[in-house]
Amino acid sequence: MSQAAPSATAAKPRPVLSPAAVLRRFGPLLGLLLLCGVLGGASDRFLTADNLLNILRQSAVNLLVSLGQLVVIITAGIDLSVGSILGLCCVMVALLMHAGVPPLISVAVALAIGAALGAINGILLTKLHLPHPFIPTLGMMNVARGLALVISGGFPISELPSGFRFWGAGSIGWIPAPVILVLFFCAAFSIFLNRTTIGRDLYAIGGSPQAARLSGVPVDARLILVYALSGLTAAAGAIVLAGRMNSGFPLAGVGGELDSIAAVVIGGASFLGGVGLVSGTVVGALIMGVLRNGLNLLNVSAAWQTVVIGLVIVAAVWVDIVRQRASERGQE
Amino acid sequence: MLEVRNISKSFSGIQVLDDVTLDVRRGEVHALVGENGAGKSTLMNIVSGVVPPDSGQMLWDNRPVRLEGPRHAQAMGISFVHQELALVPQLSVAENVFLGRHPATKGFVNFREMHGATQRVLNDLGREIDPRRPVSELSLAEKQLVEIARAVAFESRLIIMDEPTAPLAEHDATALFRSIRLLRARGVGLIYISHRLKEIFEIADRVSVLRDGKHVSTQPIAEVSHETLVRAMIGTDLKEQLASSAAGSTQFDEALRIQGSINLTLRRGEIVGLAGLAGAGRTHLLEWLFGAGGTRAADVFVHGRRARLRTPLDAVRNGFALVPDDRKTKGLILGASVLWNMALASGRSRFFIHRSLEKQAAQQWIGALRINVAGLNKPAVYLSGGAQQKVVLAKWLVAGARVFLLDEPTRGIDVRAKAEISDIIRTLAGDGAAVLLASSELEELMAVADRIIVMHRGRIAGELTRAEATEEQIMHLATGGAY
Numbered sequence: 083m084s085q086a087a088p089s090a091t092a093a094k095p096r097p098v099l100s101p102a103a104v105l106r107r108f109g110p111l112l113g114l115l116l117l118c119g120v121l122g123g124a125s126d127r128f129l130t131a132d133n134l135l136n137i138l139r140q141s142a143v144n145l146l147v148s149l150g151q152l153v154v155i156i157t158a159g160i161d162l163s164v165g166s167i168l169g170l171c172c173v174m175v176a177l178l179m180h181a182g183v184p185p186l187i188s189v190a191v192a193l194a195i196g197a198a199l200g201a202i203n204g205i206l207l208t209k210l211h212l213p214h215p216f217i218p219t220l221g222m223m224n225v226a227r228g229l230a231l232v233i234s235g236g237f238p239i240s241e242l243p244s245g246f247r248f249w250g251a252g253s254i255g256w257i258p259a260p261v262i263l264v265l266f267f268c269a270a271f272s273i274f275l276n277r278t279t280i281g282r283d284l285y286a287i288g289g290s291p292q293a294a295r296l297s298g299v300p301v302d303a304r305l306i307l308v309y310a311l312s313g314l315t316a317a318a319g320a321i322v323l324a325g326r327m328n329s330g331f332p333l334a335g336v337g338g339e340l341d342s343i344a345a346v347v348i349g350g351a352s353f354l355g356g357v358g359l360v361s362g363t364v365v366g367a368l369i370m371g372v373l374r375n376g377l378n379l380l381n382v383s384a385a386w387q388t389v390v391i392g393l394v395i396v397a398a399v400w401v402d403i404v405r406q407r408a409s410e411r412g413q414e
Numbered sequence: 415m416l417e418v419r420n421i422s423k424s425f426s427g428i429q430v431l432d433d434v435t436l437d438v439r440r441g442e443v444h445a446l447v448g449e450n451g452a453g454k455s456t457l458m459n460i461v462s463g464v465v466p467p468d469s470g471q472m473l474w475d476n477r478p479v480r481l482e483g484p485r486h487a488q489a490m491g492i493s494f495v496h497q498e499l500a501l502v503p504q505l506s507v508a509e510n511v512f513l514g515r516h517p518a519t520k521g522f523v524n525f526r527e528m529h530g531a532t533q534r535v536l537n538d539l540g541r542e543i544d545p546r547r548p549v550s551e552l553s554l555a556e557k558q559l560v561e562i563a564r565a566v567a568f569e570s571r572l573i574i575m576d577e578p579t580a581p582l583a584e585h586d587a588t589a590l591f592r593s594i595r596l597l598r599a600r601g602v603g604l605i606y607i608s609h610r611l612k613e614i615f616e617i618a619d620r621v622s623v624l625r626d627g628k629h630v631s632t633q634p635i636a637e638v639s640h641e642t643l644v645r646a647m648i649g650t651d652l653k654e655q656l657a658s659s660a661a662g663s664t665q666f667d668e669a670l671r672i673q674g675s676i677n678l679t680l681r682r683g684e685i686v687g688l689a690g691l692a693g694a695g696r697t698h699l700l701e702w703l704f705g706a707g708g709t710r711a712a713d714v715f716v717h718g719r720r721a722r723l724r725t726p727l728d729a730v731r732n733g734f735a736l737v738p739d740d741r742k743t744k745g746l747i748l749g750a751s752v753l754w755n756m757a758l759a760s761g762r763s764r765f766f767i768h769r770s771l772e773k774q775a776a777q778q779w780i781g782a783l784r785i786n787v788a789g790l791n792k793p794a795v796y797l798s799g800g801a802q803q804k805v806v807l808a809k810w811l812v813a814g815a816r817v818f819l820l821d822e823p824t825r826g827i828d829v830r831a832k833a834e835i836s837d838i839i840r841t842l843a844g845d846g847a848a849v850l851l852a853s854s855e856l857e858e859l860m861a862v863a864d865r866i867i868v869m870h871r872g873r874i875a876g877e878l879t880r881a882e883a884t885e886e887q888i889m890h891l892a893t894g895g896a897y
Contacts, residue, residue, distance in 0.1 A: 279762050286758055289747035296706055296744050297758040297809065298730030356749050 109405060110349055110365040110398070117369060121376035128379055135258060139326070141371030142260035143168075143319040144341050145364065148349075149271045150200075150315030151342035152363045153308050156275070158288045158355025159215040161309060163203060163222035164316040165338030169331075170230040171196045171320035175246075176239035176330025185246040193317045199226060200313020204306030215309075223339065230332040238331035242324065250325020260322045267318065272360040284308060288355025344391070345370055348398040369394070415440050415603050416461070416492075416572055421470030423456055430456045431467070432627045438572060438603045443594060445606045445618035445635070448647055450798045450828040452624040454607050458574050461605070462494040463487035493565035494574045501549045501557055508532035508545035511564045535563045538600070539593040554692065555586035562593065566602075573597065574605045579613060580826045583692035583854050584889065591617050609828055611640055612857060623647055648830055667717075669848035670817050672703070674712025676874060678867065680817070680848045685839060687863030688852035689888050695872035696852040697739055700819045703850075704729045704736040716817070730759055732817075735810030737803070739821040739852075745806040748795040752776070752787050755794050755805050760813035772812075779808040783838060800831025807838060818842060818849045824858060836862050856885050870894050 122129040147164050154161045171192040178188035199222060206218035252259040275281040283304050286294040295301045319338070324330045349366030351358030370391065377387045416438045423431040431453045438444045448454050459465045461472070463481035472479055474490060481487050484494070501510050508528045509516070516523045532545035541559055549557060558578060565573045575594075579587040594604060594617055608614055614621055615635060623630040623646040630646050638646075670680040676699070680686050688696045702708040705723040714721050716732050723729045726736070738744035746755050756779065757772045776790055785804045787797060794805060803823060810818065820839070824832040839862055843849050853859050859866055866878045868891035876891040 277766050279764055279767055282754065282757075282767060283762075286747050286750065286754070289749050290743060292744045293747050294758070296704070296726050296736055296738055298727045298762065298813075299758070300725065300727050356747070 109401065110362055110369070113398070114365050114369050114372065117372055117376070121372065121379070125376065125379045128376055131256075133375065133379075135256070135261075137368070137371045137375045138261045139258040140375065141367050142258070142264045143323045143326075143335075144338070144345060144370065145264050145367040146267060146315050146319040146322065147335075147338055148315075148342040148345040148363050148367050149267055149360065150312030151339075152346045152349075152351060152358050152360065153271070153275070153284065154215070154312050155343070155346050155351050155353065156284050156288045156355060156358045157305060157308050158291075158353070159207075159305070159308070160219065160343065160353075161200075161203065161312045162216065162219040162339045163199070163226060164312060164319075164342055165335040165340075166223045166226035166230065167196050167199050167313050167316040168320045168323070168335030168338050169333060170199070170226040171317040172324045172334040173230045173234045173239065173330045173332050175321060175324055176242060177233065179243055179246060180239060185243050189246070189321055192321060193314055196317025196320070197310045197314040200316070201306055201310040203313070204309035207309070208302035208305050219309075227332075227336075230334075234330070234332040236332060238329045240329040242328055242330070246321075247325040247328055250322045250327070252325075260326070263318070263322065267315065268360055268364060275360065280304065280307070285356050288357070290356075341370060342367075344395045348395060350402060352402075366398075369398075415475060417473040417476075418457075418461065419471045419473070421457065421460060421467045421472075423460065423465070423468050430627050431460075434470075434624070434627070434629045436622055436629065436632065438605060440571075440603055441598050441601045442619045443598055443604045443606050443617055445608065445614040445621040446624065447608070447611070447614065447621060447643065448624035449830055450800065451626075452647070453627040454624055455576070457624070458494065458576065458605065458607065461487070461572075462492055462574060464494075488568060488570070491569060491571040492574070493568055493570035493572070494576070495558070495561045495565060495578060496576060501560060503550035504548060506546050506548055507543055507552070507560055507563075510549050510560050511535065511545075511567050513564070531567065532563065535566050538566065538596060539563060540596050541589065541593060553586075554581050555583075555589065558582070558590070559593065562597075566597070570602070572603045572605070574607075576607045577609065577826060578606075579608065579610060581692075583690075583694075584856065585691055585893070587613065609826070609832070610855070611643055611829070614643075615640070644829060668715075669717060670850075671715040671718075672712050673715070675710055676712050678874065680850055682816075682846050682848050683843050684865070685843045685849040685851055685863045687859035687866040688850060688869060689856065689859055689866050690852075690869035690875075690892050692854070694869040694892065696869055697821055698872065699869070700736065700821050700850065700852060701738075704734055704819055706736070730813065730815075733815050735759075735813070735815035735818045737806050737810070737818070737820045737823050739825070741799075741802050741806055746794045746802060749793055751791045752780075752794055752797070752805055753790040756808050756812050759809045759815075775812045776808070779811050783808055783811075784834065798831070799827040800834070803827055803831070803835060804838070807835070816847050818847055820849060820851045822853055823851070824853070824855070832858070856888055859883075859888075860885075868892050 118129070127133060147168060151161055151164060174195055175188050175192040178191060179185055203215070203218045203222050206212055207215050212218050249259050249263055254262060275284065283294065283299045286297070286299055287301055287304060291301060320334065323334055345366035346358065346363050347353070347366070348369055349359070349362030349364070351362065373391060373394065374387060377390060418434065418436050421431055421434045422429070434453070434457060436457070446454050456465070460467050463484045463486050466481070472481065479490070502513065511532045512528050516528060529545045536543055536559070539559065539562065543552070543556055543559065549560060552560070562573070578590060582590065597604065606614070606618060618635045620632060620634050621638060621643065622632040623643065625647060667682045668679060669682045672678045688699070690696050698708055702710055703714065703723065705725045705728050714723055721732050723732065729736070742748060747758070753772065753776050756776045761768065761772065773790065780787060783804045785808065786801045794802060797805065824835050827835070836858065839849055839851065851859065851863060860880065860883050864880055866880070866883050866888060868875045868878070868888055870892055875894070878887060
């Protein structure tokens with residue numbers, strides 16, 4: 083280096099966290115707080131304890147499904163079947179209990195079905211060498227939804243045991259039971275992704291599947307696990323939803339795959355893989371929940387809500403790209 | 415023809431070019447050498463209009479010019495043949511050559527004229543490729559030729575080539591040199607960037623050295639020697655680092671044996687070189703050994719015991735390491751931190767990541783291999799090529815590998831890092847590891863390997879000891895000559 087260079091860099095020490103890094107880390111959270119502030123100003127019913135707890139309860143299902151979707155997207159994949167798997171598990175768990183199976187076993191069976199269907203996605207992707215996860219999960223999306231309609235005859239299966247309904251509709255003290263369930267899942271997924279060697283393998287696969295494989299990462303086995311996890315969280319979402327609605331209905335979770343993808347993407351994960359955090363996804367799902375709730379309170383029609391959510395998704399990704407460029411420039 | 419005077423450039427406060435002056439004449443091959451980070455790429459980006467200089471002047475045909483962008487430079491007759499080729503694989507050779515400016519009559523592409531013109535350009539370069547062939551079918555050397563043909567079809571008078579021979583085997587490089595000489599004879603000026611000093615002596619008329627952003631010297635090639643050039647590049651004597659280690663003891667235990675359609679034995683503490691032309695099957699052999707693809711009717715024995723290596727994970731468990739030919743896509747997760755990359759091949763028997771242990775191991779190898787990293791948590795993408803390759807090696811050292819399969823480990827890295835990696839390879843073998851080293855650079859093979867196995871069309875064509883290996887003999891075997 084020339085003589086001028088070291089002194090030039092010494093005069094301008096890099097801050098510990100540059101503004102770009104702060105934005106990257108807390109951008110979605112800032113967005114959520116801003117949104118809450120605006121909605122709180124617009125409606126005096128928004129910032130009440132009851133309403134906020136209600137938002138958490140309503141966001142629980144999407145959050146559970148989004149956790150699985152996050153893991154998939156970290157590996158540069160996508161899972162279009164989660165909404166349908168949720169629908170099928172929702173019907174299955176209700177049917178089992180109506181047939182006299184104890185709730186605990188019914189729940190276990192539903193979770194197993196979800197995980198198994200997810201694993202099938204993974205097996206189709208890795209062993210049949212289908213070109214992109216879009217294909218097997220698109221197939222599964224149709225198959226699972228069709229099966230849900232077939233076995234339910236197209237009708238909701240209502241009146242479920244109260245012990246089962248607890249995880250959807252109950253509370254512990256003033257905290258909704260589904261929120262506790264979600265917190266448990268978030269903690270488990272966060273530890274799994276950040277602290278375990280398998281979790282690190284997933285980021286590696288998303289970063290470069292070739293390099294991961296040539297470093298000894300069992301890529302196929304990991305991907306099958308990933309899609310199984312995604313199916314499992316969809317089934318968990320089904321149990322919460324069935325409990326809340328007191329019904330297993332075959333059209334449960336229609337569009338759920340897109341809501342979960344939106345939550346993950348708003349939360350800062352990259353479709354290119356290798357990037358994504360549980361905390362971001364939580365914030366992403368809450369942004370969607372807050373938007374829906376706030377727009378309801380403001381008497382905005384469901385049709386316009388859809389328009390707003392679409393705009394928010396595009397805006398969130400655009401902001402993400404802007405801040406990525408900013409941080410890359412910062413690295414030069 | 416081209417002259418740059420007193421060019422300076424800095425990026426975010428760091429002086430990358432400092433008062434550099436350079437001229438290129440008609441019909442001259444002007445070599446530009448220097449370590450990575452010396453400022454070669456920046457200088458060439460300025461000359462080809464990609465970035466503007468902070469200060470200084472550029473003269474084209476003795477008239478001062480200010481380039482407004484790469485298209486402006488191209489319109490003036492300056493073309494840059496990049497290391498990463500920018501071709502559209504689905505299109506034909508001719509369509510790529512004329513990309514964006516097809517000869518057309520009344521809006522329809524005139525294919526006959528385009529094919530004819532392409533044929534003429536290729537003939538001028540002394541090579542034959544069917545202009546109708548899709549680029550995806552071409553070899554790397556042929557693709558590169560298409561890039562050069564594009565520059566010629568633009569009627570470029572100055573062509574910049576950045577490490578054109580890095581991905582080529584020797585005989586492809588020879589053909590490239592023939593094309594370069596034909597261009598030179600037609601009055602085209604060339605700026606030729608390369609880390610391979612040997613070929614600079616073969617092809618260049620003059621050579622300029624950059625070091626730390628400063629112009630060190632410009633001399634006719636006849637007036638410099640290999641040593642003076644290296645010294646000019648790094649500023650000190652490399653003698654110590656290039657000093658070849660004495661061959662180790664002759665008593666080796668067997669580390670690896672392949673038996674069947676291909677036969678090869680590798681002993682502990684031994685470095686076996688794999689030579690051959692591009693496509694001779696060196697990469698295939700290494701990747702097959704590593705369980706990463708391909709099948710062969712051969713059994714593999716590791717330390718005397720038969721091993722089933724069907725996946726890379728099997729190979730890793732058997733103590734194998736693969737340093738792949740392309741570190742950026744196969745060796746590293748570029749977006750992940752140095753620490754992660756180093757930990758990627760190990761610790762999989764644990765469920766939870768053991769951070770302090772991994773950090774300690776990484777720091778140990780960063781010190782031992784003298785890896786130049788800004789921090790353990792910096793993404794690998796920001797490292798120099800040499801440091802990246804050392805991180806790949808460190809990954810396997812952390813994993814405790816004992817059999818090293820190295821595929822072109824010094825490709826595209828600067829002279830100093832090359833010498834250091836050769837050193838590391840010798841140290842590995844000195845510590846009892848077995849090394850299988852594939853390289854297209856015969857010099858490197860002859861300097862490092864105890865034995866050299868020459869491959870030709872997927873088979874072993876012959877074997878030479880270090881004492882008996884000469885470039886002629888290796889090339890003779892590699893081109894299918896009798897043993």
